Amino acid sequence: MSESEHTDTLTVDIWRGGQEDGAFQTYVVPHMESQTVLDVVTYIQRKLDPSLSYRFSCRVGMCGSCAMTVNGKPRWTCRSHVDSVSENGRIQVAPLRNMPVIKDLATDMxxxxxxxxxxxxxxxxxxxxxxxxxxxxxxxxxxxxxxxxxxxxxxxxxxxxxxxxxxxxxxxxxxxxxxxxxxxxxxxxxxxxxxxxxxxxxxxxxxxxxxxxxxxxxxxxxxxxxxxxxxxxxxxxxxxxxxx
Ligand code: SF4
Ligand code: SF4
Ligand code: FES
Structure with missing residues (x-):
């Protein structure tokens, strides 16, 4: 997304629940400079819904634990800037494919x-x-x-x-x-x-x-x-x- 398209908020669709019984739930979060997808997920868990489950550790691309599916593609969320992946101020975050979902964004590896x-x-x-x-x-x-x-x-x-x-x-x-x-x-x-x-x-x-x-x-x-x-x-x- 270019600077001219910068929006004050982001609309984020996040997978909630298990593999079979889950569904996307929509959140609106502040859109910040240099924000990563992991920052967005963390904001939602800390400020909007503490029951959101996900996994991360290093936040700098060293541990690999923050991998999720962002707009349909597998990525390290701590190294994915919102501005490079959002489409019209919107992103979708889901668990990694090909592994059972424990809950929300956490998979069983x-x-x-x-x-x-x-x-x-x-x-x-x-x-x-x-x-x-x-x-x-x-x-x-x-x-x-x-x-x-x-x-x-x-x-x-x-x-x-x-x-x-x-x-x-x-x-x-x-x-x-x-x-x-x-x-x-x-x-x-x-x-x-x-x-x-x-x-x-x-x-x-x-x-x-x-x-x-x-x-x-x-x-x-x-x-x-x-x-x-x-x-x-x-x-x-x-x-x-x-x-x-
Ligand atoms: S994408 Fe695959 S090969 Fe690359 S670091 Fe992750 S597990 Fe290893
Ligand atoms: S089949 Fe799987 S392992 Fe082989 S090249 Fe394609 S993605 Fe890689
Ligand atoms: S949190 Fe360690 S690679 Fe993203």
Whole structure:
């Protein structure tokens, strides 16, 4: 919205209630300079309706807990300025897609993090001598690939943006697969084939349709689509060599 369209108030439609029995409720709040969507939600909870449930922590784009659907798109609300997302002085705020709604804007992220477990997204230490540091060349192809995906903060925005997750609830999703890719490329990890085996299932990397929604919406500018494409290549190569 341009300055000339600045309004003194904002009309905010907020999802209230559960997934099945909820509905949008409309609030009018003061429109301030440099106001974020999280500021608006917080204003409503503090001044208009203390029963509004939502989640946030850092307010500076580091924790990922404030992700919601704003005007139909998944976003970090603490990094979304009202003036860049409002339309004619109005915004709509809903919970993230593809996760059960606990209440109002708070989702249950259990299914999202369970899929990280299913993708075997934990680092596996080697059995080797731990008394010495492993030298990893930061310019190596593998380290660059791992570093490109390492800054994920687990916000769930990509998961909410992924249509395949909506169609196939078993699909591991972009964040868990991106994490698996960083481990497969980590020279210090002791079980790269174990990670590949975990993602080579029907619900794993081959289910991705490469339509890039995850990369388009990731606020950390990561590219899970590229990570998943890398996993597909590694799974194929490992299968050809009889390792999977
Ligand atoms: S590229 Fe793959 S993981 Fe990303 S949104 Fe599309 S289907 Fe989902
Ligand atoms: S890949 Fe990006 S959008 Fe997805 S969980 Fe990580 S930081 Fe969030
Ligand atoms: S509150 Fe931490 S990223 Fe928004």
């Amino acid at each position: 259990t299914v999202f993090f369970d899929k990280w477990q299913k993708a075997k997204s934990q680092f596996v230490p080697t059995d080797g001598d731990a008394s010495d540091f492993m030298n990893v060349d930061p310019a190596s192809r593998e380290r660059k690939a791992a570093s490109a995906g390492i800054e994920c903060i687990g916000c769930g925005v990509c998961y909410a943006a992924c249509d395949v997750v909506e169609w196939n609830p078993d699909y591991l999703g972009p964040a868990a697969l991106n994490r698996a890719w960083t481990l497969v490329n980590d020279a210090r990890d002791g079980d790269p084939d174990g990670h590949l085996r975990a993602v080579a299932t029907d619900a794993g990397c081959h289910a991705c349709h490469s339509h890039q929604n995850c990369a388009q919406y990731c606020p950390s500018n990561l590219n899970p689509t590229a990570s998943i494409a890398g996993l597909k290549r590694k799974v194929f190569a490992a299968a050809l060599k009889g390792r999977l």
